Structures are given as structure tokens and as C-alpha cells.
Amino acid sequence: MVVAPVPPFSRAGDSSRANQAGCGMPPRTVSVYAFSMKLYSYFRSSASFRVRIALELKGLPHEYVAVHIAKGDHRNEPYAALSADTLVPMLEVDGERLSQSMAIIEYLDEKHPAPALLPVDALGRTKVRALAQSIACEIHPLNNLRVLKYLVKELKVVDEAKNSWYRHWCRDGLEAFERQLSQLPAARHFRFCYGDTPTLADCCLVPQIFNARRFDVNLDGLPRTMAAFEACMALPAFQKAQPSACPDFEA
Numbered sequence: 001m002v003v004a005p006v007p008p009f010s011r012a013g014d015s016s017r018a019n020q021a022g023c024g025m026p027p028r029t030v031s032v033y034a035f036s037m038k039l040y041s042y043f044r045s046s047a048s049f050r051v052r053i054a055l056e057l058k059g060l061p062h063e064y065v066a067v068h069i070a071k072g073d074h075r076n077e078p079y080a081a082l083s084a085d086t087l088v089p090m091l092e093v094d095g096e097r098l099s100q101s102m103a104i105i106e107y108l109d110e111k112h113p114a115p116a117l118l119p120v121d122a123l124g125r126t127k128v129r130a131l132a133q134s135i136a137c138e139i140h141p142l143n144n145l146r147v148l149k150y151l152v153k154e155l156k157v158v159d160e161a162k163n164s165w166y167r168h169w170c171r172d173g174l175e176a177f178e179r180q181l182s183q184l185p186a187a188r189h190f191r192f193c194y195g196d197t198p199t200l201a202d203c204c205l206v207p208q209i210f211n212a213r214r215f216d217v218n219l220d221g222l223p224r225t226m227a228a229f230e231a232c233m234a235l236p237a238f239q240k241a242q243p244s245a246c247p248d249f250e251a
């Protein structure tokens with residue numbers, strides 16, 4: 001099946017590990033496969049980046065559908081007719097449309113258990129979810145696009161003040177994240193946020209550090225956090241999921 005691009009979505013083919021490793025489909029080509037999963041994403045969206053990481057870690061083929069949220073395409077048809085919350089990411093799978101990155105990742109983890117993104121024990125799962133939520137529920141909601149736009153457009157905040165807001169809440173949240181990591185009993189032996197394999201917590205951490213760098217947030221004095229970030233970025237799955245590897249990437 002040939003899938004033609006439908007404006008304003010750009011369908012960019014499969015960005016999965018399976019495709020990039022073997023089938024030789026370069027980015028920006030039209031897909032010739034019918035994928036059972038379709039990810040609506042924006043290269044710079046950190047919530048989408050979380051799901052891209054999970055899909056890559058699990059090697060799940062999917063079609064990438066770009067939604068240009070900076071241009072407002074998420075609030076207009078055709079995306080607005082598909083997505084209830086008009087946010088990215090959205091994953092279409094088995095005729096269902098799934099929203100909320102962490103719910104999507106947990107769904108993928110249940111349906112495709114290997115490699116596991118949550119520990120086998122209840123305590124471990126709680127710790128990993130707490131780390132993930134420190135990013136996704138504490139930092140990200142204060143700093144996402146619509147909040148920053150509201151500060152500037154409605155509250156008439158100047159750009160520098162908006163950036164200070166971003167840096168303040170991001171740094172504050174990452175310091176809390178670092179304290180959480182340092183309180184884990186076995187933390188000093190962990191390669192990633194929690195253990196020797198990436199978890200949901202790493203899926204959330206890495207995109208947040210990308211955003212922090214984009215906004216010039218001071219990342220000094222966060223040794224465990226940054227060690228986990230570096231360990232993740234040494235893995236091909238994280239490299240393939242990063243914004244610059246996305247078909248809709250803009251420099």
C-alpha cells in the first residue's frame with residue numbers, strides 16, 4: 001500500500017529500528033508498508049519523544065505522522081477531528097486512538113513486554129512511575145507550548161521573562177529529580193535512572209534534558225541525572241528517537 005502525504009500532516013514512513021536497520025527507507029520518503037501503529041508526533045515535542053523512545057527500545061514498526069504544533073496544526077482539522085485533547089503524541093493502534101504519553105508507554109509495555117520499561121516488583125514500579133511523573137506532571141505542564149504562549153500572548157510577558165519562567169521551573173524540577181535519584185538505596189550502582197536497563201523514567205528524563213538545553217537551563221550539579229542521560233544517549237534507540245532523527249526535523 002502506498003500512503004500519500006495528506007496536508008497538513010506529513011507522513012514520513014517508518015522510523016522504527018526495524019526499518020532503519022534493515023529496510024533502508026530513508027527519512028521523508030512515502031511509506032510502502034501498512035503499519036499497524038501510527039504515531040502522531042512533532043519532532044520537538046518532548047511528550048512525543050517519550051513515546052518514540054519506547055517504540056524504538058521495543059523495536060516496534062510504526063508510521064510517523066508529523067503534526068506541526070508550532071504552526072497550530074494540532075488545533076485545526078484534520079488532527080483536531082481525530083484527537084480529543086488536540087495534543088501530541090497520539091498513537092493509533094488496532095483502531096483505537098491513544099493519548100497521554102505515559103499511558104501510551106504503559107500500554108506498549110503491557111502489549112510488548114520485552115524489553116520491560118517497568119520493574120517486576122511493585123516497589124520498583126512505584127519508584128519508576130514517581131520519577132517519570134516528576135518530569136511529566138511537575139515540570140512539563142508548567143513549560144509546555146500552550147502555557148508559554150499564554151504567558152506571552154495573553155499576559156504580555158516579555159520573551160526573557162518567559163525564558164526565566166522556563167528555566168526556573170525546569171531547574172527546580174530537575175533538582176527534585178536528582179534528590180529522588182540520590183535517595184534510591186542502590187542508586188550509585190544504577191546505570192540508568194532505575195537499574196541497568198532504561199525504564200519509563202528514562203523515557204521521560206531524556207526529552208526533558210533536550211528541552212532544558214534548548215532553553216539554556218543550568219544542568220550543573222545534577223550528577224546522577226546527567227549520568228543516566230548520558231547512558232541513555234549511548235543507546236541507538238535514544239539516538240533514533242531524538243528530534244534531529246525525526247522526518248519532520250527543522251534545524
Ligand SMILES: N[C@@H](CCC(=O)N[C@@H](CS)C(=O)NCC(=O)O)C(=O)O
Pocket residue numbers: 044045046047048069074086087088089099100101102136144145146147
Ligand atoms: N501530558 C501529555 C502532554 C501532551 C502535551 O502537552 N503535548 C504537547 C507537546 S510536548 C502539545 O501537544 N502541545 C501543544 C500545545 O501546548 O498547544 C502527555 O504526556 O502526552
